[in-house]
Amino acid sequence: xxxxxxxIFFYRTYDLSTRKLNTKRIILPTFAALTLLFAMxxxxxxxxxxxxxxxYTCLDTKTGGKAPMVISGKNLYVVxxxxxxxxxxxxxxxxxxxxxxxGDKINLSNSTNGISGGASVAASGNNVYVTYWDNxxxxxxxxxxxxxxxxxxxxxxxxxxxxxxxxxxxxxxxNEGLAKLMPYELKIAAGGDNVYVIAKGAENVKNITSxxxxxxxxxxxxxxxxGEEINLSNSTGIQSTRAEIVASGDxxxxxxxxxxxxxxxxxxxxxxxxxxxxGExxxxxxxxxxSS
Amino acid sequence: MxxxxxxxxxxxxILLVPLSxxxxxxxxxxNNNLQKTTTIATTISQEQSNNLTPYNNPxxxxxxxxxxxxxxxxxxxxxYHNLNIVAEFLQPNQNNYYNQNIxxxxxxxxxxxxxxxAFTETDNNNTxxxxxxxxxxxxxxxxxxxxxxxxxxxxxxxxxxxxxxxEINFDYSYLNNNKKAIEIWTVKDNKVYIIDYVAxxxxxxxxxxxxxxxxxxxxxx
Numbered sequence: 001x002x003x004x005x006x007x008i009f010f011y012r013t014y015d016l017s018t019r020k021l022n023t024k025r026i027i028l029p030t031f032a033a034l035t036l037l038f039a040m041x042x043x044x045x046x047x048x049x050x051x052x053x054x055x056y057t058c059l060d061t062k063t064g065g066k067a068p069m070v071i072s073g074k075n076l077y078v079v080x081x082x083x084x085x086x087x088x089x090x091x092x093x094x095x096x097x098x099x100x101x102x103g104d105k106i107n108l109s110n111s112t113n114g115i116s117g118g119a120s121v122a123a124s125g126n127n128v129y130v131t132y133w134d135n136x137x138x139x140x141x142x143x144x145x146x147x148x149x150x151x152x153x154x155x156x157x158x159x160x161x162x163x164x165x166x167x168x169x170x171x172x173x174x175n176e177g178l179a180k181l182m183p184y185e186l187k188i189a190a191g192g193d194n195v196y197v198i199a200k201g202a203e204n205v206k207n208i209t210s211x212x213x214x215x216x217x218x219x220x221x222x223x224x225x226x227g228e229e230i231n232l233s234n235s236t237g238i239q240s241t242r243a244e245i246v247a248s249g250d251x252x253x254x255x256x257x258x259x260x261x262x263x264x265x266x267x268x269x270x271x272x273x274x275x276x277x278x279g280e281x282x283x284x285x286x287x288x289x290x291s292s
Numbered sequence: 293m294x295x296x297x298x299x300x301x302x303x304x305x306i307l308l309v310p311l312s313x314x315x316x317x318x319x320x321x322x323n324n325n326l327q328k329t330t331t332i333a334t335t336i337s338q339e340q341s342n343n344l345t346p347y348n349n350p351x352x353x354x355x356x357x358x359x360x361x362x363x364x365x366x367x368x369x370x371x372y373h374n375l376n377i378v379a380e381f382l383q384p385n386q387n388n389y390y391n392q393n394i395x396x397x398x399x400x401x402x403x404x405x406x407x408x409x410a411f412t413e414t415d416n417n418n419t420x421x422x423x424x425x426x427x428x429x430x431x432x433x434x435x436x437x438x439x440x441x442x443x444x445x446x447x448x449x450x451x452x453x454x455x456x457x458x459e460i461n462f463d464y465s466y467l468n469n470n471k472k473a474i475e476i477w478t479v480k481d482n483k484v485y486i487i488d489y490v491a492x493x494x495x496x497x498x499x500x501x502x503x504x505x506x507x508x509x510x511x512x513x
């Protein structure tokens with residue numbers, strides 16, 4: 001468009017027979033163009049530089065990620081997930097003086113081809129455990145990484161879920177038509193040599209997704225190996241959600257809320273053998289309320 | 293032909309006159325930074341001798357004192373996803389650093405008041421647990437929103453307005469602009485009071501003593 005206008009201007013002002021510019025035709029359009037240019041440049045250079053209107057800043061966000069932390073003696077460990085690298089990664093920091101100072105950031109997920117998040121952290125003695133999900137394989141999977149030196153270094157990640165996708169269901173696990181959806185609400189706890197990881201997940205049978213249940217996997221050797229998953233809620237047709245876990249040595253309590261028929265009641269199951277077996281699910285109270 | 297040259301010369305002159313401040317500033321940024329730092333230091337020494345101006349917000353039951361040359365801007369309620377910032381105090385050197393393309397571009401202190409329910413799904417009346425839960429949400433939100441976020445300290449035994457409080461110090465960077473920030477929060481009667489101050493790192497280092505005095509003056513009435 002600009003080029004076209006220029007050629008029109010050129011042919012109207014240039015006399016091809018005499019090879020001279022028609023100066024009478026130049027003055028008015030040139031003056032108009034200069035006036036327009038002056039106005040545009042002035043507008044740009046005198047744009048308001050003061051802060052009369054305040055845009056939202058990145059500090060203003062109230063929702064989004066979480067940054068769980070755990071304290072073990074004078075050690076404070078915190079994890080969060082952000083996209084400072086251009087990709088959402090799980091970041092870990094350790095303080096050995098009650099949070100006054102911190103060591104360097106450690107990128108625990110470190111997956112340039114996947115999104116990571118949902119991290120949780122636990123500690124027992126010198127050991128620190130972090131669980132998170134990542135979809136670097138194309139499937140959302142749960143991982144755990146262990147540090148045996150107060151968060152200075154971490155062992156390679158261990159995969160806690162091994163779901164294989166089928167075409168019609170996102171992030172599922174094939175088991176003759178039985179698929180398990182990607183786990184959410186990861187929580188981790190530690191006591192003695194035991195590490196407990198809980199997650200909310202759902203099953204999908206022939207493309208029908210069931211309400212979510214609460215699952216747990218346990219390690220009894222400081223996070224080196226994990227046992228098979230146990231479905232703690234195992235409540236067909238009932239939505240189990242908002243699970244919490246506390247652990248002390250071989251004792252572990254897992255609570256969650258079950259939503260059914262307009263009721264929202266808290267449940268609990270307890271293990272006293274390092275998560276190998278659990279007692280029956282118990283309703284914590286008959287008249288519970290929730291703010292959510 | 294003379295007219296053509298005159299026209300071209302006129303165009304160049306007209307273009308150069310308004311552009312000259314921009315060109316000058318872009319070619320002497322290092323000198324400007326030095327001048328800005330000097331200016332800031334001068335401003336700070338003036339501020340330290342200034343009387344503090346009281347800020348009283350009976351709606352949210354808070355009192356605060358700020359240097360008289362800081363600019364007060366009161367906000368309305370923010371939407372659900374953003375902090376409910378009730379007042380913002382702009383540091384005097386604001387205009388020198390303002391860039392509308394940069395997130396958190398202002399050197400300013402903000403006071404936010406929220407209901408505790410905005411930070412949790414379940415009730416919890418233990419103050420330490422509440423403060424930690426707020427920290428879980430605030431750090432998580434900042435970590436996911438502020439590029440290059442890095443936590444420098446996490447203090448869990450401080451006070452704000454005489455109540456137990458948690459405090460974080462952190463920095464982040466956006467388009468090579470390095471920011472430093474402090475955020476402190478307390479909870480009282482299920483109301484959460486958050487004060488944060490963010491500034492360019494060279495401004496932050498000089499102004500943080502004044503900001504600490506401002507934070508110390510905060511009262512919940």
